[in-house]
Amino acid sequence: MVLPTGYSADAPIPVADYLATNPRVPPVVTVAGRSEQILQKLLAARNGAAREEHSSKADTVSRQFLGVPYRANTLVGAVNRPEELVVDLEAVDCFTYADYVEALKRADDREQFIDRLIEVRYKDGVVGYRNRKHFFTDWAAATPPVATDVTGELGAKSISVAKRLNRKDSGGVYLPGLPEVPRDVTYIPSGSVDDTVVDGLRTGDYIGAYAEDGGLDVTHVGIFVDTPDGPVIRNASSLRANNKVVDEPLRDYVGSIPGIVVLRPTQ
Structure with missing residues (x-):
């Protein structure tokens, strides 16, 4: 159980007693515009591929979004603004796209989709700005993990860099009010992404564009499809x-970025 920020007690208390006096408040769920109808179509496509292998299912689900407009800042929440669980399938950015695809792969109805989206987007299953997985590698660092970092296993000479995520090299932070996160980030330089590396990738792997700034792990995320x-x-x-x-052709894309970070979903 995750206790709310600011909670304290003089002595341990049974979980049942705590819940009796501090019931968990359900998250505010905001389903934007036509997203309810879109979700039903996406679930139908997902369920049609339910018996397929993981890679085929990832291709089928992610393909449904081709042509969906790009839009940033669709999520609602900040340090001083309550977080809402946003479902906006009419427009996505690179991170919300990954969230929706991964949650859809793991769900066969609307209720499961909402539950899986919470697990994918938030730490400890708690909807809150401070619990949001703001960084790509949070998917691998969280418990339980959404994905496994396989970057160092792809047959190339990878590089690990000790970073303090959220702290800009130029000073200040990317996300005001949130702490710095010490983390070693492993990447493969673009020049080392050869045929051996590409052959080791699987459809459905998530590829992050390595960030040279010490306060970020990646600057963009996409899904590998063969x-x-x-x-x-x-x-x-x-x-x-x-x-x-x-x-986009993988090799063209890789040639435009410093390197890649690869996370392989656990499901």
Whole structure:
């Protein structure tokens, strides 16, 4: 159980007694616009692929978002503003896209989707700004993990960098009111992403664009898909030429970033 910020007691108390006087308040769930109808279509596609292998299911679910517009800042919550569990399937950024795909893969109805989205997006299953997994590698660092960091296992010479996530190299922080997070981040430099590395990737792996700033782990996230036309990164692109969820040739994309961080989902 996770206790609310500021809770204290002089002595241990039974969990049942605590819950009797401090019941958990259900999160505010905000389903935007046409997202209810879209969710039903997404769940139908997911359930049609329920018996497929993990990689095929990841391809099927993530493909449903191709063409969905890019939009940043769709989540609601801040240090001084209560967090809401937002479901906005009409427009996504790279991180919310990953959230929705991973939650959909793990759910077969609306209720399960909401529960899985909470598990994917928040630490300890508690909806709150401070509990939100703000950094890509939080997926691997959380307990239980959403994904496993396989970057160092892909057959290339990887590099590990000790970072303090949230602390900008130029001074200040990225997320005011939140602490710095010490973490070793492992990446493969773009020049080392050769055929051996690509062959080791699996459809459904999440690929992060390594950030050179010590306060970030990655600057962008996409999903690796091995298509008949070659490997791509399926991502919510903010580039003016795209501004939507697209497939981009993996090698072209890797050539435009410093390196990659690869997380493999646990389910």
